[in-house]
Amino acid sequence: MSVKIIPVDKSNIFNWRKSVRTVFGDIPDDDVVKRMVRDRFMIDFDNWNEPSDRLLAAMDTKTGQIVGTGGADQYVLTVPGGNTIGMAGIMGMGTLPTHKRKGIFSSVINKLHSQAKERGDVIAGLWASQSLLYTRFGYGLSTLREDWTINTNHTNLLKQKRESIRFELVDKEKALIEIPKIYDTFRKCQNGATDRTEGYWNYILYEDDSAKYNKSGNCGFFFVLAYKDNKPSGYAIYNFNKESGVAHEDDKGTLDVQEIISTDKETNIALWHYIFGIELVEEIKINQRAPSDPLYLMLENPRKLKRETIDGLWVRIVDPIKMLEKRKYNSEGNITICIAGQNQKDIEGTYSIETDGTNTEVKKVNKKPDISMKASDLSSIYFGAVSPGEYFQAGNLEIENQNSLIELSKMFFVQQAPWCNTDF
Numbered sequence: 001m002s003v004k005i006i007p008v009d010k011s012n013i014f015n016w017r018k019s020v021r022t023v024f025g026d027i028p029d030d031d032v033v034k035r036m037v038r039d040r041f042m043i044d045f046d047n048w049n050e051p052s053d054r055l056l057a058a059m060d061t062k063t064g065q066i067v068g069t070g071g072a073d074q075y076v077l078t079v080p081g082g083n084t085i086g087m088a089g090i091m092g093m094g095t096l097p098t099h100k101r102k103g104i105f106s107s108v109i110n111k112l113h114s115q116a117k118e119r120g121d122v123i124a125g126l127w128a129s130q131s132l133l134y135t136r137f138g139y140g141l142s143t144l145r146e147d148w149t150i151n152t153n154h155t156n157l158l159k160q161k162r163e164s165i166r167f168e169l170v171d172k173e174k175a176l177i178e179i180p181k182i183y184d185t186f187r188k189c190q191n192g193a194t195d196r197t198e199g200y201w202n203y204i205l206y207e208d209d210s211a212k213y214n215k216s217g218n219c220g221f222f223f224v225l226a227y228k229d230n231k232p233s234g235y236a237i238y239n240f241n242k243e244s245g246v247a248h249e250d251d252k253g254t255l256d257v258q259e260i261i262s263t264d265k266e267t268n269i270a271l272w273h274y275i276f277g278i279e280l281v282e283e284i285k286i287n288q289r290a291p292s293d294p295l296y297l298m299l300e301n302p303r304k305l306k307r308e309t310i311d312g313l314w315v316r317i318v319d320p321i322k323m324l325e326k327r328k329y330n331s332e333g334n335i336t337i338c339i340a341g342q343n344q345k346d347i348e349g350t351y352s353i354e355t356d357g358t359n360t361e362v363k364k365v366n367k368k369p370d371i372s373m374k375a376s377d378l379s380s381i382y383f384g385a386v387s388p389g390e391y392f393q394a395g396n397l398e399i400e401n402q403n404s405l406i407e408l409s410k411m412f413f414v415q416q417a418p419w420c421n422t423d424f
Helices: 013-024 030-039 104-119 132-139 172-187 196-205 265-276 320-328 375-383 388-393 402-412
Strands: 002-009 055-060 066-078 084-095 123-127 146-152 167-172 224-227 231-242 254-262 283-289 304-309 313-317 335-337 349-355 360-365 372-375
Touching: 013 030, 013 055, 013 066, 013 167, 013 172, 030 196, 030 360, 055 104, 055 320, 066 104, 066 123, 066 283, 084 104, 104 123, 104 132, 104 224, 104 231, 104 265, 132 313, 132 360, 167 172, 167 265, 172 196, 172 231, 172 254, 254 265, 254 402, 283 372, 320 349, 320 360, 335 375, 335 402, 372 375, 372 402
Parallel strands: 084 123, 254 283, 335 372
Antiparallel strands: 002 055, 055 066, 066 084, 123 313, 146 283, 146 304, 167 224, 224 231, 231 254, 335 349, 349 360
C-alpha cells in the first residue's frame, strides 16, 4: 500500500470531509460542507480554484480513496501579559479504520507542523479527542476547562445586580454585530483566549430551520446583551432543551448556556442574575468554563454547582524563542532550560531566558541547564495551567538545585489562569 499526502481542493473537499466524519461517527451533508468552506475556512466555494494551504488529505494511491485527514485553522492567541502569538489550530485529524497503524496520522500531523513553521506560527494548538495520542507529538496541556450543571433551586447569588446595568434581548443580526466586538475586548485581556473571525461566528451560530423553530428538544439561540453605563459590556447566548413543546411545571427542561462573556466583574454578576432568573427550567448547563471562574464563590450554596474538570487546549511549541520572548513574566530573572524528547529535534536544546519581567531575551546556548523538561511540560508551565512545582512533584522536571525551581516558579507565575473557550 502506498499513501500520498496531497492538498485539499474543490474536487476532493467532500471526500475529505466524509473521511473526517467517518472517524467521528457521522455522515456530512454537502450543504454543511459548503457552509464550512465558506464560513470556517473563509473560501468562496463557487470561485475556489487553488488548493488549500491549510487542509491535507492522505490518499491511497491504489484506490484513490482519502484515508487520512488533517487541517490547520489560523488563530492568534493571547499569552500572559496581553501579547499575542500566531497559532496553527490543528483540526480534522483522523485515519479511516481500514488504514490504521500505517503511519498515516503521523505523516499528516508532521506535515501540518512543518507548514506551521514555514508560515511563522509560534505554536500549534488543538482540542484532543484522544488526549494520550498527542503528547507523543509534543503537545502539552495548556488550559483546563470545567463543565457545570446546577439545579435552579440553588442559584441564589450573594451579590445583587448593579442597577446601572441593563439588558437587551436581540436578534441574531444585531448579535453578530455587537457580540464579536465584546468578545474581542475580552480575549485581548484573557490569557489563553483566541481571536475569532467573522466566518467563525457565522459558523458556530448557524441554525437551520429544523433546529431553530423546534418546540421540543433543542430550540434556536437566544441572545442577550448587557450594557454598563450604556456601553456594551457582556453577553450571553443560550437555548432551551424541553421534552415537549409546552413550558409548564411538569416539563421544565434544561437551559443550555452556550457562552457567557463579560468585560468586568459587575457585568459578570449581572449576567448570572439574568441567566438564573429565567423561569420554567429545572436545571442549567454550561460547558467550557474556566476553573478559576468566580461563579463558585458567588453562589450562596456553592456545593450545589456540579463541576467536572476536563483538559482544554493542548499546545505544541513550534518556535520556542519567539514564544518565550512574547510573554511577560512575573518577575525579573535569568534561568537556563533544556528541552528534550518527544521527537522534536528542531527545537531540542538548551535556552537561556533573561528578563526584566517585560522585556525578554532568549538564546540557544551550549551550557549546563538549570532545569530540564519535555517540550510539552514547558507548554503547560508557560501559560500557567500547571505550576513548575506540580510538575517537579510529578517527577517531570530535573533540577540542578532547589533555587532553580524557585526561580522558575517565580518567573512563570501568572496572576490570571489560562482559559480558552474557542473550540475548533
